[in-house]
Amino acid sequence: MRYDPAEFLARDDISRLQLSRLRTTCERAARSRLYARKFREHGVAPEDIKSLDDLRRLPFTTKQDLRESYPDGLNTVPADQMVRLHVSSGTTGTPTVVYHTASDVRWWSSLVARCMRMVGMTPADVFQNTTSYGLFTGGLGMHYGAELLGCMAIPMGAGNTQRQVKLIQDFKVTALHIIPSYALYLADYLARQGLDPRSLGLRIALVGAEPYSEETRRRLEDIFGFKAFNSYGLSEMNGPGVAFECREQNGMHLWEDAYLCEVIDPVTLEPARPGQVGELVLTTLCREGMPIVRYRTRDLTRVLPGPCPCGREHLRIDRITGRSDDLIIIKGVNIYPIQIEQVLMSLPEVGQNYLIELTREGHIDQIRVKAEVREEFFVEDMRALAALRERIAHRLRDEILVTPKVDLVEPNSLPKSEGKAVRVVDLRGKE
Amino acid sequence: MRYDPAEFLARDDISRLQLSRLRTTCERAARSRLYARKFREHGVAPEDIKSLDDLRRLPFTTKQDLRESYPDGLNTVPADQMVRLHVSSGTTGTPTVVYHTASDVRWWSSLVARCMRMVGMTPADVFQNTTSYGLFTGGLGMHYGAELLGCMAIPMGAGNTQRQVKLIQDFKVTALHIIPSYALYLADYLARQGLDPRSLGLRIALVGAEPYSEETRRRLEDIFGFKAFNSYGLSEMNGPGVAFECREQNGMHLWEDAYLCEVIDPVTLEPARPGQVGELVLTTLCREGMPIVRYRTRDLTRVLPGPCPCGREHLRIDRITGRSDDLIIIKGVNIYPIQIEQVLMSLPEVGQNYLIELTREGHIDQIRVKAEVREEFFVEDMRALAALRERIAHRLRDEILVTPKVDLVEPNSLPKSEGKAVRVVDLRGKE
Incomplete structure (x- = not known):
């Protein structure tokens, strides 16, 4: 893939880009039924966005808003311009749905590819995706990113551990996308088979989709001999590719050219103090078909202070310490x-x-x-x-x-x- | 997607293109371990291909050849140029594997998109893929084609019939990719729920992956009120997108700009007489990473005589009447x-x-x-x-x-x- 200069944007350039994209996002959003109503109720219009501080004049969006807008109340373009739809499992009520245009899928793939390159993956890597495909965004999301980067992607999907191991061995897999609990399961499975996990030759694991602790990460790295990089994403914001650790492993760079980040106190809804843990709130900046404004993710984290030695200026968030729901x-x-x-x-x-x-x-x-x-x-x-x-x-x-x-x-x-x-x-x- | 002029190529142009691509294919194939050996053993070299008749000087390739070449004996480019790998389930022995470069994936997607457009799908269609994703080529293969065409693709995957039906209803799905036995199952499921299959509003079904009879097709069309189009593909030749019915439903056009087709008597290995049922033998014409020469598919069919009223000159094969294995x-x-x-x-x-x-x-x-x-x-x-x-x-x-x-x-x-x-x-x- 072509080098993506957005990865190393300077702070000033990020801010300039964010303001211009936030305006576009609001203009697009205002065409949807949900935001037409919400903006009216909040007495705010896209042209009121004159600085990034004006973000706070915009209403929050909640999971409940998404559910009540099912199936297409956030759409800003006709259905024939959409090329993809992902639906949450909806085990706890009406499912939530995210529509994507072709441009949205390209953006999503390029963000995931950027994450992969950041952790050191190259076209020479063989990448096995051990999470399920289909509606789960970790499947197609990671897959498209790996193909765009030029890795060889093996769309293994979830389960069937015997086969996972055979493919890792036979095709000299170097990088995995894996859920932490499955990585622990895989370690146990290999032990029962008398196989040394380090003999697999894995060098990188992209780990996400479940909160897990630093202690588990270190344990996994010790068992497998790979470097484990934390991945953060949620289907409302595409899926993987929102924030990712760099090789410093000191928090996840959140791609600020694509997402505007706030951390709020979930009770007062005011901005959290610098460094304080709160609820992550995200606004899409590049979404065309279904922009989302100030989405309350229910994920708890904080913005980490100071620059990252890697030189990337996109802010870093701490690992997710839980969800308000958990x-x-x-x-x-x-x-x-x-x-x-x-x-x-x-x-x-x-x-x-x-x-x-x-x-x-x-x-x-x-x-x-x-x-x-x-x-x-x-x-x-x-x-x-x-x-x-x-x-x-x-x-x-x-x-x-x-x-x-x-x-x-x-x-x-x-x-x-x-x-x-x-x-x-x-x-x-x-x- | 841009209109693909290859769909309506005239016979002479097809032949010219085939000869030039067959030469390229042989030159590429000769770089692989398998074909370097096979060509040597058969005393044939890429430069011997001077007309399409010279195809018969080339050796056949069997499933056994693929198995013995596991994992990468057919590859013609280094692994870092590959972006995808599909592996057969290998329930009956060593799995067979197919590698794809980025160009191979693009070709595959464009062939599938061409099939979809041929049966009347447009960007206004909502397409639900009811087959499994992951390593099964009917998942990602159909998905990439639908996205390229610009349909809205719902990557539902296999199983969970209750949810399949909910998505079809909620998102006004108009086109399905479905295995015939699952379509019959779905009909029964709807009957048990007291739902009229015709109320779903489906207009097109892409039906493949299992042999099924004309009687089943007519029954399905009658139950659901859709038009069912037969799809033919096999993972060794990418997966779906090899041959597909047009709206005339009188045999499947095999895309001759991408595949060179022979039908042979499986016992004598001589060409079948015109119109006679025999084993389908295919040569890839556009594959870069892993070309396959004269692959014995074990699928039984015949070339149908006469021109198709649709005006497409790519030859038509009859529905698959079985496999030598069955x-x-x-x-x-x-x-x-x-x-x-x-x-x-x-x-x-x-x-x-x-x-x-x-x-x-x-x-x-x-x-x-x-x-x-x-x-x-x-x-x-x-x-x-x-x-x-x-x-x-x-x-x-x-x-x-x-x-x-x-x-x-x-x-x-x-x-x-x-x-x-x-x-x-x-x-x-x-x-």
């Missing part, structure tokens, strides 16, 4: 599952799989953490296991301020998933 | 499953699902055909059912020259598949 409230305390994962994955005795169960005993909520112990530590010495259990409970209490019950279980005894892992089971009120 | 030999008689399907689907009393079981009683092979009877005909009148059974057995004997046992079973009682249907179960020697 929040577990136990005994009045806010807990994110990622906090529990961090503790577990920092302990060498703990295996790759764990499960958090929420129960109610009488009127008291309880949290139970089931963790697999690694083969070599799962001894018959009950006292050693009891001591480990004690230690884990202690560490967890320090982190989440609630004392959980801890069950240590045999390796490979917890339910496995070849897709996104189910880490939290809420049994409260269901017993 | 051949059932019972009591010394050759039977193709499609012959049995033809008889069953021509009878209004027979439902959408059937199963062929081969058994051995003593030393005698038996063929048993289980057919679902449609709800309204499945009466308690044993005499009526016995008469129907008799009639089916009689019709089948006329067609396949062997008298099968016929079992009439209740609607929806045979195993269903949301993927490719299993129509033949061979129990011989397994009892």
Whole structure:
């Protein structure tokens, strides 16, 4: 692919580009039913955007807005100009849908290709996409980016681990797109087969679609010998290609020529203080068919301070520490599952799989953490296991301020998933 | 997309183009390990190709050749020039693999887009791809073609019939890519839901990936109110986009600017007589990364005589009547499953699902055909059912020259598949 100069835009140029694209975005958006109404209700018009600060005059957009606009209330061009449609699974209600024009698909692909080149992928890489294709945006999104970069893309799709491994071996795969829980599963699978994960020769893993901890990343890098780069995206903003780590692995550069980023306090809706964690709010800057203004992603992160040694001036966001939806409230305390994962994955005795169960005993909520112990530590010495259990409970209490019950279980005894892992089971009120 | 003049090439121009591309193909192929050896063994060199008749001096390529060349023995360019790889499932041995350069993917997409436009699809169509994505070439192959044409493509993938129907309804889908057995399944599903298939508003179905009979096509068209167009392709020749019906529905135009077609007697390997059914042999004319010369597809068909009223001069092949592999030999008689399907689907009393079981009683092979009877005909009148059974057995004997046992079973009682249907179960020697 041709070199994309937007990757190294200077701050001033980014701001200039953002303002001009924000105006275009608002002009386009105003043609949609949703924004025609919202802009009117908020007494704002595209021509009111005279500086980037005027962004705050625009209304937020929520998941609920998208649902109520189903199927095409955000569209700004006739259907015959659209070439692609992705739909969320809609397990919790009306699905949300994103339409793309040919230009939108090209933009999306070029952003993904830019991410891949940033982490060091070249046309000489062989790239296996281990996530599902079809409506899931991580499939076609990564695929188009890899082809545009000129890698050889293997559209393996999700599941069928035996075949995944055979293809990695036979075609000398060097780079994977993989969900963190599946990477852990794959590590276990290889161990059971007596295969050394490092013998696969993988050098890069693009890891996304689920929140996961720094401890898990380091563990995966240690097991496989690859560099794992965090990927951030959501289907409302295309899918992958929104923000990505560079080789410094110190936060994800958010492509500001394509997305305007805010972090807000989810309660007051005011801008978060610099460095404070809040809800990420994104505005598309290059979308033609279905622009979205100030979308409340429900993802929690913060903008990282200071320049990146890599020289790219696109701002960096911290890894996603959770979603407002994932929040577990136990005994009045806010807990994110990622906090529990961090503790577990920092302990060498703990295996790759764990499960958090929420129960109610009488009127008291309880949290139970089931963790697999690694083969070599799962001894018959009950006292050693009891001591480990004690230690884990202690560490967890320090982190989440609630004392959980801890069950240590045999390796490979917890339910496995070849897709996104189910880490939290809420049994409260269901017993 | 830009209009593709190759669609209406005149016969002379096709021949001229074929000769020049055949030479290029041979020059490229000679750089691969497989063809360097094969050409040497056959005492033939690319410069020997002086007319299209010289094609016959070139060696055949078989599935076995592809397997023995696994993983990259047919490649003519370094791996870093490849952008895609598809692998067959390899259920019956070593998988076969096809590599594509960026130019190969563009060619493939443009051939699929040409097929779609030929059957009347336009950018105003909403296209749902109901086959699986990932390594199956019917997924990405059709998807890229639809996007190139400018349709709105919904990458639904296989299965999840409830969701398929919701998307068809909500997004006013007008065109489907569908496997025939799944189309029959979908018809049954809609009937069970009390939905009229014609109310979906589908106008075009691209039907392929499995052999199916003209009777099934007419039945599907009658149920859904769409026009069903037959698609032919195989992963070794990219996948879909090799040959496709035009709106005349009288055989499939094989794109001769991209594929050189022969039909041979599979026993003598000599050219079949004009109009005679034989094995289709194809040579790629535009493949850059992995050209294939005289590939024995094992698909049985014939070249149809006379010009097509549509004015396209690319030759037409008949629907695939079976594969050499599908051949059932019972009591010394050759039977193709499609012959049995033809008889069953021509009878209004027979439902959408059937199963062929081969058994051995003593030393005698038996063929048993289980057919679902449609709800309204499945009466308690044993005499009526016995008469129907008799009639089916009689019709089948006329067609396949062997008298099968016929079992009439209740609607929806045979195993269903949301993927490719299993129509033949061979129990011989397994009892």
